[in-house]
Amino acid sequence: MTPVLEIRDLRVKMPTPRGHVTVVDGVDLTAEPESIAGIAGESGSGKTITMLAVLGLLPPDAIVEGSARLAGRELIGLPERELRAVRGRRMAMIFQDPLASLHPMLTIGRQLTDHMRAHLGLGRAKARARAVELLAEVRLPDPAGMLDRHPHEFSGGMRQRVAIAMALACEPEVIIGDEPTTALDVTVQAGILRLLDRLRRESGVTVVLVTHDLGVMSALADTLSVFYSGRVVETGTAGTVLRRPRHPYTAGLLAALPSPEAKVDQGVRPIPGTPPVPGDRPSGCAFHPRCPHGVDQCAVEVPAPVELDDRHRFACPPDPFAAGRTS
Amino acid sequence: MTNAEKTDGRQTDGRRRGALPRRRRSPISVAFVVRRFLATVVLCLAVTFVVFLLSNVIPADPASANLGDAARSDPEAVAAFRAKYHLDDGLLTQYGEFLQRLAHGDLGTSIQTQQPVLSDLADRAPATAELAIAAVFMAVLVGVPLGMVSALKRDRPADHLLRTVSLTGMSVPAFWLGLLALQLFYYRLGWVPGGGRLPVGGEPPPSVTGMYTLDALLTGRLGTFTDAVHHLILPALILATPGIALLTRFTRAAVLDVISEDYVRAATAKGLKRSTVLRRYVLRGATPLVITVSGLALANVFVASVLVEQVFSWSGLGSYAYQSAVRLDFPAVMGACLCITLVYVTINLVVDVLYGVVDPRIRVGS
Ligand SMILES: Nc1ncnc2c1ncn2[C@@H]1O[C@H](COP(=O)(O)OP(=O)(O)O)[C@@H](O)[C@H]1O
Numbered sequence: 001m002t003p004v005l006e007i008r009d010l011r012v013k014m015p016t017p018r019g020h021v022t023v024v025d026g027v028d029l030t031a032e033p034e035s036i037a038g039i040a041g042e043s044g045s046g047k048t049i050t051m052l053a054v055l056g057l058l059p060p061d062a063i064v065e066g067s068a069r070l071a072g073r074e075l076i077g078l079p080e081r082e083l084r085a086v087r088g089r090r091m092a093m094i095f096q097d098p099l100a101s102l103h104p105m106l107t108i109g110r111q112l113t114d115h116m117r118a119h120l121g122l123g124r125a126k127a128r129a130r131a132v133e134l135l136a137e138v139r140l141p142d143p144a145g146m147l148d149r150h151p152h153e154f155s156g157g158m159r160q161r162v163a164i165a166m167a168l169a170c171e172p173e174v175i176i177g178d179e180p181t182t183a184l185d186v187t188v189q190a191g192i193l194r195l196l197d198r199l200r201r202e203s204g205v206t207v208v209l210v211t212h213d214l215g216v217m218s219a220l221a222d223t224l225s226v227f228y229s230g231r232v233v234e235t236g237t238a239g240t241v242l243r244r245p246r247h248p249y250t251a252g253l254l255a256a257l258p259s260p261e262a263k264v265d266q267g268v269r270p271i272p273g274t275p276p277v278p279g280d281r282p283s284g285c286a287f288h289p290r291c292p293h294g295v296d297q298c299a300v301e302v303p304a305p306v307e308l309d310d311r312h313r314f315a316c317p318p319d320p321f322a323a324g325r326t327s
Numbered sequence: 328m329t330n331a332e333k334t335d336g337r338q339t340d341g342r343r344r345g346a347l348p349r350r351r352r353s354p355i356s357v358a359f360v361v362r363r364f365l366a367t368v369v370l371c372l373a374v375t376f377v378v379f380l381l382s383n384v385i386p387a388d389p390a391s392a393n394l395g396d397a398a399r400s401d402p403e404a405v406a407a408f409r410a411k412y413h414l415d416d417g418l419l420t421q422y423g424e425f426l427q428r429l430a431h432g433d434l435g436t437s438i439q440t441q442q443p444v445l446s447d448l449a450d451r452a453p454a455t456a457e458l459a460i461a462a463v464f465m466a467v468l469v470g471v472p473l474g475m476v477s478a479l480k481r482d483r484p485a486d487h488l489l490r491t492v493s494l495t496g497m498s499v500p501a502f503w504l505g506l507l508a509l510q511l512f513y514y515r516l517g518w519v520p521g522g523g524r525l526p527v528g529g530e531p532p533p534s535v536t537g538m539y540t541l542d543a544l545l546t547g548r549l550g551t552f553t554d555a556v557h558h559l560i561l562p563a564l565i566l567a568t569p570g571i572a573l574l575t576r577f578t579r580a581a582v583l584d585v586i587s588e589d590y591v592r593a594a595t596a597k598g599l600k601r602s603t604v605l606r607r608y609v610l611r612g613a614t615p616l617v618i619t620v621s622g623l624a625l626a627n628v629f630v631a632s633v634l635v636e637q638v639f640s641w642s643g644l645g646s647y648a649y650q651s652a653v654r655l656d657f658p659a660v661m662g663a664c665l666c667i668t669l670v671y672v673t674i675n676l677v678v679d680v681l682y683g684v685v686d687p688r689i690r691v692g693s
């Protein structure tokens with residue numbers, strides 16, 4: 001199968017008062033059609049920046065290099081006009097905070113229809129009719145009554161459903177969910193994730209799902225990529241990565257999780273130390289100062305990813321969790 | 328000064344699904360209107376009292392300011408004048424009488440015009456309203472786009488230029504600017520008339536609103552309309568200048584604030600055109616501030632009109648207040664002050680109500 005979304009060697013340098021700083025450093029990522037591609041990693045590891053770079057949403061003074069293909073078509077470097085035809089139409093994004101990402105003074109109906117009208121050329125009445133269908137599809141009560149109301153009248157979970165309806169509106173091939181449940185009450189998080197999963201099955205949309213929640217990953221995601229300091233340190237099918245992690249950072253994340261998914265017998269304990277800041281990243285493997293398995297070489301060389309048969313890739317040459325080896 | 332209050336909007340998710348939140352309330356409550364009305368009454372009392380005190384403690388004599396040379400040296404004429412305007416009664420007695428008359432809607436008789444102050448004010452209000460409305464329209468129509476440009480060209484030459492010019496525009500006194508402008512555009516270039524609302528001998532249009540431009544349009548007198556606009560442009564522009572500067576600066580700040588909001592990025596991520604995002608999302612987000620500052624600009628226009636109307640021989644409330652003050656025409660001064668107070672209060676009220684209209688999260692007076 002050709003991937004819907006294929007990111008190769010993506011590099012992003014963000015402007016800071018002290019010059020440009022590399023925050024995404026050679027990210028590879030593949031999302032197969034109708035799959036959920038999970039992305040995990042501590043905050044500040046470059047997940048959001050990667051997603052924004054793909055949609056061309058970074059500030060103009062950010063430097064983006066590498067490749068991101070949507071169904072084979074290169075997006076990086078595309079002129080604004082052509083990017084606009086992709087955004088919302090072929091690839092939509094759901095943001096972390098549904099209150100902040102909806103305009104407080106515009107009605108739900110207006111925000112739900114304006115891009116449909118722009119992309120699909122629908123008239124007002126048709127767009128509103130479709131908006132009602134969409135709100136029903138994301139299981140919101142009284143869809144028709146919602147159109148003339150404003151975001152503050154609804155709860156966080158309902159607002160995120162509205163945001164999902166907005167993302168679905170033009171039937172995109174890919175929906176990027178950037179921690180879509182992080183800002184929500186735990187009680188409604190599961191509902192939102194189930195909704196995304198159902199939409200993926202029913203409408204065949206590919207979902208790129210960013211979340212810290214490894215439990216969610218094991219339940220929903222088909223593949224999982226683990227970010228650390230702007231690099232993907234491990235990637236593979238979610239089952240493999242979560243059950244047989246090969247990178248010490250992934251293993252550390254799992255060990256820090258009081259969850260049965262952690263098959264590596266390390267007990268429950270947080271990873272010591274703090275994640276690096278982009279401007280001051282350790283040399284070699286950025287994880288080496290926190291790694292219990294480091295060798296001298298780790299501080300010198302940026303580790304090249306090792307690829308196993310089942311498309312399981314990881315960047316840790318010492319490979320402390322290799323089969324038959326105990327750590 | 329705003330009574331508006333933001334409801335937080337971050338509600339818990341514990342709410343049962345299916346139970347919809349209540350319908351949006353009307354933006355104004357009865358309690359709010361009552362409270363505002365009482366506050367206005369108190370404010371007017373305070374203003375009249377202060378003005379009353381001030382006009383009585385200044386060491387100047389209304390009789391000598393208003394009587395002719397001959398009468399001024401005639402003790403009997405002076406005494407008659409003082410008796411007529413109750414100038415020899417005690418302060419509190421005078422103030423009490425003033426309030427009593429005020430309660431009956433009587434502001435007294437102007438010393439200089441010999442007309443009831445109320446009818447003087449009514450005669451002159453439309454001229455000032457016309458000038459002020461034109462000035463604020465200009466301020467918004469010019470200031471908001473300039474502020475937007477300044478924000479979008481942040482830290483580039485256009486921005487630096489606009490910021491410098493607007494800072495200057497805010498600090499220059501309008502009447503002085505008016506004098507300069509008359510010197511240039513009237514005496515030197517002859518582009519505009521030298522003052523007044525119509526050419527000398529020009530006949531005002533039949534009165535509908537009292538605003539010449541509007542009345543001329545309503546009654547289809549295009550010639551009069553052109554004349555009136557010609558006379559209106561320069562004084563309105565002069566009065567608009569501080570407002571343009573104010574709006575440029577505040578719109579810039581508001582746009583820079585709003586443009587980094589998540590909802591702007593989300594709108595861009597939907598594939599909307601940049602111009603649509605700017606117009607519908609960014610500018611909309613900046614409207615509350617623009618409304619506040621426009622209200623402020625309008626209030627400032629009324630203050631500035633006192634001198635600017637004088638410069639442009641514009642027979643409105645401003646020049647009336649000016650002339651009454653120089654002639655020590657106390658009843659007229661009181662009336663003008665009361666009138667300006669009411670205008671201020673009204674502007675504030677309108678700003679607060681508009682807040683509730685543009686921002687659905689706000690219920691005015693809650
Ligand atoms: N506008 C910006 N300018 C400069 N640096 C930024 C900017 N936004 C984010 N960064 C940096 O980029 C890194 C990655 O951020 P982000 O992609 O948001 O992380 P996350 O994985 O939590 O989504 C962070 O360390 C952050 O400091």
Ligand SMILES: [Mg+2]
Binds near residue numbers: 044179
């Ligand atoms: Mg993020």
